[in-house]
Amino acid sequence: MMCLGIPVKVVEISGNSAIGEIGGVKRKIDISFVDVKVGDYVILHAGFAIQKLDEEEAEETLKLLREMSDGLY
Amino acid sequence: MDYINPFRDSEMCSALSKEIKKFGREVRFMEVCGTHTMAIHRYGLKSLLPENIRLLSGPGCPVCVTSSMDIDRMIACTHAGIVATFGDMLRVPGTFSSLEKEKAKGADVRVVYSPMDAVEIARKTAKNVIFLGVGFETTAPSVAQAIKSSPENFMVYPMHKLVPPALKKLLEGKNRIDGFLLPGHVCTVTGTKGYEFLKGKIPCVVSGFEPADILASILMLVKQIEEGKADIEIEYGRSVKREGNQKAMETMYEVYEPSGALWRGLGYIESSGLSIRKEFGSKDASALIKEEFESEEREGCRCGEVLQGLVEPVDCPLFSRVCTPLEPIGPCMVSSEGTCAAYYKYGGYA
Ligand code: SF4
Numbered sequence: 355m356m357c358l359g360i361p362v363k364v365v366e367i368s369g370n371s372a373i374g375e376i377g378g379v380k381r382k383i384d385i386s387f388v389d390v391k392v393g394d395y396v397i398l399h400a401g402f403a404i405q406k407l408d409e410e411e412a413e414e415t416l417k418l419l420r421e422m423s424d425g426l427y
Numbered sequence: 428m429d430y431i432n433p434f435r436d437s438e439m440c441s442a443l444s445k446e447i448k449k450f451g452r453e454v455r456f457m458e459v460c461g462t463h464t465m466a467i468h469r470y471g472l473k474s475l476l477p478e479n480i481r482l483l484s485g486p487g488c489p490v491c492v493t494s495s496m497d498i499d500r501m502i503a504c505t506h507a508g509i510v511a512t513f514g515d516m517l518r519v520p521g522t523f524s525s526l527e528k529e530k531a532k533g534a535d536v537r538v539v540y541s542p543m544d545a546v547e548i549a550r551k552t553a554k555n556v557i558f559l560g561v562g563f564e565t566t567a568p569s570v571a572q573a574i575k576s577s578p579e580n581f582m583v584y585p586m587h588k589l590v591p592p593a594l595k596k597l598l599e600g601k602n603r604i605d606g607f608l609l610p611g612h613v614c615t616v617t618g619t620k621g622y623e624f625l626k627g628k629i630p631c632v633v634s635g636f637e638p639a640d641i642l643a644s645i646l647m648l649v650k651q652i653e654e655g656k657a658d659i660e661i662e663y664g665r666s667v668k669r670e671g672n673q674k675a676m677e678t679m680y681e682v683y684e685p686s687g688a689l690w691r692g693l694g695y696i697e698s699s700g701l702s703i704r705k706e707f708g709s710k711d712a713s714a715l716i717k718e719e720f721e722s723e724e725r726e727g728c729r730c731g732e733v734l735q736g737l738v739e740p741v742d743c744p745l746f747s748r749v750c751t752p753l754e755p756i757g758p759c760m761v762s763s764e765g766t767c768a769a770y771y772k773y774g775g776y777a
Contacts, residue, residue, distance in 0.1 A: 358462050358763075359565070359612045359636075359666075361430040384543055386572055387675040395430055397615060397666050400513070400562070401541020402569040404675060405615045405666050409428050412665035415635075416433055419643050423442030427650065 359399040361407055364390050374398055430665065434637030443642040444475035450649045453479045455603055457736050459590065460610035461488030461764025462636055468773035470638040480645065483602070483736030484769075486593050486693060487610055489562045489586075490515045490762035491734055494689040495522055496722040497586050498758075500713070501559050502526055504584055505534035507715045508555030511545035514538045515762045516559055518755060522722045542573035542583075549581035557712045560585045565612045567701055568675035571682035574703070574710050582712035585703055588688055591621045592699035598629065602737055606630040606648040608641070611663040616679075618671025619659050627657050635663035682707050691724070691758070692731030728757035733766050740767040747771060 362374035362381065367390070374383045374396065381398065388396055388403045396403035421427050458464055464484045467473060473482060486492050498521035504510050510526065517527045517538060530536040535554075539545050542558055549556035560570045560583040567587040574583055590613050597604065607629060609622060614633045625631050630651035634644035644662045651658060661667050679701070688700025703711040724731065728750070729743040740746045740759070750756040752768055759765040 359615070384541070384569070384572065387568065387672055387678070395428070397612065399612060400566055400569050401543050402572070404565065404568075404612065405668075405672055407430055408665050408668075412428060412430060415640075415643075415662065415664050419434075419439060419443070419639055422446060422643055422646055423439050425446055427446070427646065 359397040359404060361395050362398040364392055364394050364396060367392060372403070431637065434635065434639045436639060439639050440475065440642055443639060443646055447480065447642065447646050447649060448477045450477070450653070451479060452652070454605040454649075454652065455481045455483055456606040456608060456645065456648055457483045457485045457597075457604045458608040459485040459487045459594065460608070460613065461491070461762065461766070462612070463487070463608055463610070463634065463641065464766050464769050465764060466636050466638065466641060468769040471773070472638060472641055475642065476645070480649075483604065484733065484766040485736055486597070486690065486734045487563070487590070488734070488759065488762050488764040488766070489566070489588060490519055491730060491758045491765050492588060492593075492690045492692065493519070493561060493586055493758065494691050494722070495724055496689060496720060499523065499720040499722045500716045501584050501586065502529060503716050503718055504557045504559070504712060505529045505536060507712070508557050509535045509537060509548065509552065510557050510559065511537045511539045511548055512559040513561065515764075516561060518761045519758045520725060520755060522720065542570045546573050546577045546581055549578050553580065555580050555582060557715075558583045560587055563588055563590055563610070563613050564617045564679070565615070567683060568616060568679040571678045574682050574707055575678070577710070579709070582710050582715070583703065584712040585683065585701055587683065587701040588690065589685065589699050589701065591624070592696045593690060593693055594622075595624065596693050596696050597735060600735060602735055604629065604736070605652065606632070608644050608648070609633040609659070611635050611667060614663075614671065615666045616672050616675045619661065619667070619669050620671070622659055625657070626659055630657050631659045633659070633661045633663050633667050635666070692734040725756045730757035730759040730767070733759050740770040743767070
């Protein structure tokens with residue numbers, strides 16, 4: 355629980371507070387630490403978004419992971 | 428984008444495992460973070476690694492590294508008001524009692540999911556609400572934010588700890604460690620600057636938490652060793668930036684300042700904890716606890732050594748015979764990030 359963080363999609367924003375959705379479940383998120391817009395994904399930890407997820411970086415990592423599993427790394 | 432399933436792809440995992448198995452040297456890597464320990468056991472990743480690569484669990488379970496003294500003092504907070512806490516803390520045994528036992532005797536102990544939930548409780552009561560501030564750099568900024576936006580009757584008992592000083596201490600110890608899987612969510616907040624002192628000393632990879640993330644990070648450690656490098660690489664780039672989350676760090680240091688802290692297993696470490704700054708002194712619940720305790724570790728419990736990767740839970744004679752998640756002797760069996768709990772739950776000990 356303590357360092358657990360899960361990717362959540364931001365579906366609603368009002369001020370420092372947002373609603374996030376994960377697997378159909380809605381959760382209130384404090385977004386004081388991130389700049390996000392509706393549709394962005396964040397890492398949710400203990401009620402706070404601790405970072406906005408970076409789609410480009412995620413694609414990069416997947417590419418690297420594929421190369422690694424092909425023995426190209 | 429789907430941030431979960433592509434990183435759980437089983438074909439990718441077995442291909443990564445094959446690549447890792449090409450490496451023949453005996454090495455010992457430590458997964459610093461308890462959430463990594465849990466993921467490694469949940470996905471049976473040890474079975475995908477060759478025997479020459481050993482994974483050691485580290486001190487990355489905030490509840491587990493909390494000293495008996497702090498546990499006793501935080502249980503005493505129940506005499507000073509409503510105690511709000513993350514669920515993990517409830518059954519942790521102190522020297523004399525636990526929060527759960529105090530609750531059964533009538534103490535007002537509430538489990539919350541977020542420190543902001545505890546602030547909400549404070550807004551609806553005239554009583555003092557004391558939030559137990561456990562957690563690493565991942566959690567401390569959120570608790571700091573709660574402190575900043577709370578009414579007068581909200582306080583925090585600070586037990587936060589910082590990861591880098593603990594790694595420094597571990598490296599000075601007698602355990603041989605050839606590489607660190609660094610904690611992905613701690614580094615999401617802090618970035619990697621605080622870990623620079625490890626550069627040139629020991630290979631490090633900041634890892635994500637899905638099975639392919641962890642296997643890829645292990646492969647990256649292996650490659651660093653093959654190439655004679657000792658760098659700090661980031662595998663978990665979708666969440667971790669070198670500079671971390673500046674806003675979160677600023678909030679953390681606005682409210683807290685580094686101070687010495689006592690760790691279970693590792694002992695006292697300079698500047699490895701956080702205490703509440705004078706400006707926020709009225710929020711510091713530790714000032715309310717005047718009692719002195721003769722705190723002791725429970726006899727026979729080897730948590731302290733488990734947290735340093737010196738022994739495995741199965742080396743503890745109490746494991747699963749006397750000590751279980753329902754009747755825990757030590758905190759490593761209670762927390763959802765504890766190594767003993769991971770071994771017990773996923774049966775890595777059969
Ligand atoms: S099994 Fe229980 S008693 Fe043994 S080290 Fe783990 S928590 Fe302590």
